[in-house]
Structure formats: structure tokens, C-alpha cells
Amino acid sequence: MKFSINVLGAPYSSQASLSALRFADAVRSTGHEVYRVFFYHDGVYNGNSLMTAPQDELDLNARWAKFALQHQVELVVCIASSLRRGMLDKAEADRYEKHSHSLSSEFTVSGLGQLIDASLQSDRTVIFSS
Secondary structure, three states: OEEEEEEOOOOOOOOHHHHHHHHHHHHHHOOOEEEEEEEOHHHHHHHEOOOOOOOOOOOHHHHHHHHHHHHOOEEEEEHHHHHHOOOOOHHHHHHOOOOOOOEOOOEEEEOHHHHHHHHHHOOEEEEEOO
């Protein structure tokens, strides 16, 4: 079975991100596929490369990046949500003439069409909200 995951909650302020990550790990460990993970609303903060977790806490940004690289899964942040929250990749930072960018390289910026495509390509879309 092919799953897509939609994460709406910010890391560390809701359980959404950690629950979605655990779900994604469970999907893969049972032989199913994760087609795409789409981060929307405050969920885009999961892509923040400047986020630094205390040593005794799980680094959610690094864990999502590791999951994506390990399983060849695309991590997409909504462009409208990310722009509002200052989560820019290098291309968007250059486009808006900002001095820096904050999106981890394992995450890509795209529109809601990617969420629609993920829903169409998958058997199930699971939403993790705050």
C-alpha cells in the first residue's frame, strides 16, 4: 500500500511531527511505501535547518532528513506557508532578496499541487494535525 503523509503541526509544540515520523517508520517497516510527506501550515517548521534540539531530545529535522534519504521519500513544504513563516530555500531567498535561507536541503518548496498529486498517487493520505 502507498501512503502520503500531511504534517500540519510544528515540531516540539505539538505531537503531529513525531507521530507522523513514527507512522512513516512503521509504514516502511511493514513493507509499504511512503510516496511523499507534505508539510503545511506550522508543519513547515520541520524543515528549519537552524532548529537545534537539546542533546536529550530528538532532532526532528535531522530525523526527517535521514528518513527521506534512507527511503528516497520527497519532503515538500508548502510555499505559501513557508514564505509566511520565513522558511525559505536558497532560490526563494534570492528571489525575495533576503540575506539568508533556513530550509534544510533535504526539503523542497512547492505548492499545494504536490499535495493533490500525492493524494492521487497514493492509496491513503494520512493527516497529522496539532
